[in-house]
Amino acid sequence: MTQRDVQPADFETADYRVVLRRLATLDEEAASLRAEAGRWHDGRVAAADDAVRQADQQLRDAKQAVAEAQRNLEEVDARAAGLWSDYVHKVGPAAERFGRTVPQPVIPRQRSERNAADYLDEVATKVKYTEKARPLTFGIKLLFGAFGVAGGLAGVAAYRVLRANGGSQTGTWKDALPVVALVVLLACPVLSVVAAKKVADRRGVGLDAATVATILLAGMITAGALLGAIGVQ
Known part of the structure; x- marks a missing residue:
């Protein structure tokens, strides 16, 4: 009977030395199992610690990515607002x-590798682009000349109305109407230039000196000729 063949029921009949050797063997096996269990436990603890460290690192990376995305969003919104302001200032109402x-951002119909900065650069290029002014044609020049004539006619009409309501020494504000009439007469051709400028901007033509x-000159000549024809009071 060997020491590994000794069972608990055989302890009463087994040799004393065999039992001692068997007990020593069992103690060694138990120590080996305890050591193996300790190594397994240490390995699991180390793996759990690594998993926790990786999770913490991923959490920090995620928070950093969120903060960076928020900064990028704020930068994109600020630049978009600036481009919109430039566009409104350029095209008006x-x-x-x-x-x-x-306008609210929209998802491009065709997905690509372009990011928000690429689209903003494209918008900035379009906003900064200024179409070349078309040359003044003979018809446009006639139209602008008509503006001058209309300004002269309007100035003379306003001048006559104001002169008709003033001129006598009444001691009231009407005494200043002749001066106001002269100012209006000179201002109407200038206002015709302003009106012509708006028309030129809409037609995309330049309004040079x-x-x-x-x-x-058209306004002044018209006003002078008309006043000379009807007689200045």
């Missing part, structure tokens, strides 16, 4: 067809 504030001078 026509921009209101897109809304009174910055020569054209402005033509409008003013």
Whole structure:
């Protein structure tokens, strides 16, 4: 009977030395199992610690990514607001067809590798682009000349009305109407230049100094000729 063949029921009949050797063997096996269990436990603890560290690192990375995304969002919103302000300043009330504030962002129909900065750069290029002014044609020059004539006619009409209501020494504000009439007479050709400028902007043509001078001269000549024809009071 070997020491490994000794069972608990055989302890009463087994040799004393065999039992001692068997007990020593069992103690060694128990120590080996305890050591193996300790190593398994230490390994599981180390694996759990690694998992916790990785989770903490992923959490920190996620928080950093969220903060960076928030900063990028704020930068994109600020730049979009600036571009919208430039666009509204450039085109005027026509921009209101897109809304009174910055339009809400939309997802591009065709997905690509482009990011928000690429789209903003494209918008900035379009906003900064200024179409070349078309050359002044003979018809446009006639139209601007008509503005000058209309300004002269309006100035003479206002001049006559104001002169008719003033001129006598009444001691009231009407005594200043002749001076006001002269100012209005000179201002109407200038206002015709302003009106011509708006028309030129809508038609996309330039309004140079020569054209402005033509409008003013047309207005002054019309006013002078008309006043000379009807007689200045």
